[in-house]
Amino acid sequence: MGTGAGRSLFTPRHQLDIIRAKLAQHSVGQEVPWVLVNRDDHAYIVGAVTLTGIVRGPFLNANLGYWVDASLNRRGIGAAAVRFATDHARTELGLHRVQAATLLHNEPSRKILKRAGFREIGVAPQYLKIAGRWQDHLLHQLVLHG
């Protein structure tokens, strides 16, 4: 996610802008954003999972993104979030396909996708701008109604 000149991602104002943009996308059926909440500890947000770019018609497709607080990794939270979102895409949204893109060296994310039933499609060169540069990504897809 890019930040504008002179604006920090980590300000209430910018976070509010992001939330408003997500809700606007949700209201027109193009995005479903969830946050993962630790209810045992002051209900703080420990991650997120989002279906973006939802397209209906003959494509019935969405892109999947997710992150989990690094202090809580390796507890199965990421895997559970991905399963939840793909189940929702199938049962509630009636989508046909979900796509996810990982950096080539992101082994934890690749493991999560493989276990959730995603298949690797191949490498898309310079697919996303991550950490300031266009980086190759491994594309994965899950066909929901095979």
Ligand SMILES: CC(C)(COP(=O)(O)OP(=O)(O)OC[C@H]1O[C@@H](n2cnc3c(N)ncnc32)[C@H](O)[C@@H]1OP(=O)(O)O)[C@@H](O)C(=O)NCCC(=O)NCCS
């Ligand atoms: C990728 C990410 C979502 C994994 O979250 P998580 O809650 O740790 O995921 P899980 O606990 O379900 O772990 C999945 C697998 O990765 C492994 N793993 C998780 N973190 C790891 C780490 N830092 N180093 C090595 N392996 C790791 C787990 O052990 C597990 O493998 P296993 O089932 O063989 O034990 C999290 O690290 C993250 O938010 N990364 C940054 C953002 C990102 O990469 N998002 C995905 C974009 S495609």
